[in-house]
Amino acid sequence: MPTIAVDAAGSAEGIEAIVRGVAEVSVQTGIDCLLVGDQQRLQALLEQIPYNPEQIAIEHSPHDANRDGGRRSAGLFQRQGSPSAVCKIVAEGRAGAAVTTAPPAACLRAAARHFRPLPGVEAPALAEVFPRRAELPGQDTLALLVDAGASARCTARDLVRFAAMGRAYARRVSKVASPRIGLLNMAYDEQAGGEPVAEAHRLLAAVPGWEFVGNITGADLVTGRADVVVCEGLLGAVAISLLDGVTARLADLARAAAEPTLLWRMGLRFVGQGMTALEALIDYRRYGGAPILGYEQLLLVCRRRSDATAMANAIKVAAKLVRDHVAADVRDAVNTVGR
């Protein structure tokens, strides 16, 4: 079983959520975790909950973004922050992958500092999964968006590499033999979105063996049109946070809509179970974290508000990625499309 390095600082839910997630994994699975954080605090928290010490190691690191309410200066965080500590552990080969709730920018800096970039990759990408409607047989209810904010602006070649990396990742994780690739754009027109995107469209369409569906718009994101959505980081980050915001407020929106009429309110009560199921389907905690692609090593970035369940799922996803040699698959995929 692989060892996963877990950064025990930075979550908005506090260090407790991370420790609970790790403890849950240690009791339920055979995954080994290396918790990185304030040893004394971590041990004190562990002793309050069921855990399996055989699968948990603790590496003392005094950095804890929560102690100063996350106001630690960017420079200090960059130099000696907790994502850097876990990335170093992975780079040294003491863990197969790392999981953190630190801000993506700090994670990217840490990965750039410690990880070996894949040959030919100039811009890393954050691969974020999001819920959507499965429309075709064998489709997963989760799609992948690459890049969700690692590289704000990129070249056409970068976008092709994102597609290659995302495709390799989706093939392993979603078990889709030939994922449908879509280029997120403002219109379906091949020339839309400016020169790099139009050029990327031409290059993607020319790759043999890929199921490239062309441009897709924001409205297509939650449909089954594409399994892998490729875009620049700036656009991807906006799209993901928009989806996140809407899904998080879905129940509130339904309640607000039903408020004026008693009949609607009663109706909402009747579909309560359905609403719960829907909330569970779009719950971010199910997906674990978003991996940073483009390096020989893996770092999963979880949301800052991740709770114990989200952390446990992120660790399980990280272990699966290590077990399935996803990093090697991604490297091979990048080699295929060339520099």
Next chain:
Amino acid sequence: MRLRRKTALAAPPLPPLLCRWDLDKTYLRSEFDTVRQLIRTARERGEDKVEVPGVAELMKALWSAAARRGQPISSYFISASPPQIGKAIREKLALDGVPYDGIVFKNQLRHIARGRFRLLREHIGFKLVELFRGRTAAPAGTRELLFGDDWEADPITYSLYADVVAGCLAPAQLLAIVQQLGVDDALVPELSELATRSLGVDGVERIFINLERRTPPARFRLFGPRLVPTFNYFQTAIVLAADGWLEAEDVARVAAALVDRSGYTAHRLDNSLADLLRRQLVTGEVARRLSRPLRDVGLLPPEPRSWRSWLDRVRARLRPAPTLAPQTGPLDYQTIVARLRPETVATKQKEVSA
């Protein structure tokens, strides 16, 4: 002229060591959460039974370590299982080659005959009587090690017994507590008599609780430093070695059994050792002394040779060593009982207020 004595004075004989073990969940991995599992357990033969990893090796190690010291040792099992499964248990112990002196079973048929089915699950009174009975039969000065688990009431049973034996809990106090815990009234006179006879004889060194259910260790803080919750028998062996009951070779024997027969890895044993250190159950110095031979033979991973690990070792030496304070005074049994049996305490409070 003074003549030099040719032979050194013989060392005084070591006091006997008495080890008492619970059976289910401490020695055996018995499953009886459901009626089906209970029936299956009752019908199992010796070869079907599965021991908790490392326990058999630990028992053997205790015996060989005592033999090396020239210390008399005896081991007894006290089980709340019915005597009808005794044959299978004895077969299992023989298969494992475990040295022991006797097994006491609970006569469940007596409770069934009296129609007192509640007492089928009440083991505190039964175990206390057997502990005291065994103690009164043991030679004076006997040192004791008690082994149980976190499934039933072993921590409170062993602690009550140890406090009476240590002389810090009067028999009258013991009876008041056990009545709160709902023990069989028929056992009270015998318990009172045995407790009075054992009062202050002293000798319980440690109580080990096998965390089979992964109960959080913090829950056992109420039981004081005498009670040590451990997650596996490698941890138990390390603490026993730190206390001087085992040596490094005995710990290695338990570790080897865990690696060879139960799928443990050097890495997981190392994590277990680190957990003991973090819980301050052993000092860094003792851990290093005990782990060195294990690292040499590959039972633990080699110590990292980076400047960082060197710095960690220096820091550990500078840090004040944890003091494994001996148990002083009786435990706060009211709080313990309130946690263990909240309903009985609530009823008692109602009675008092009425």
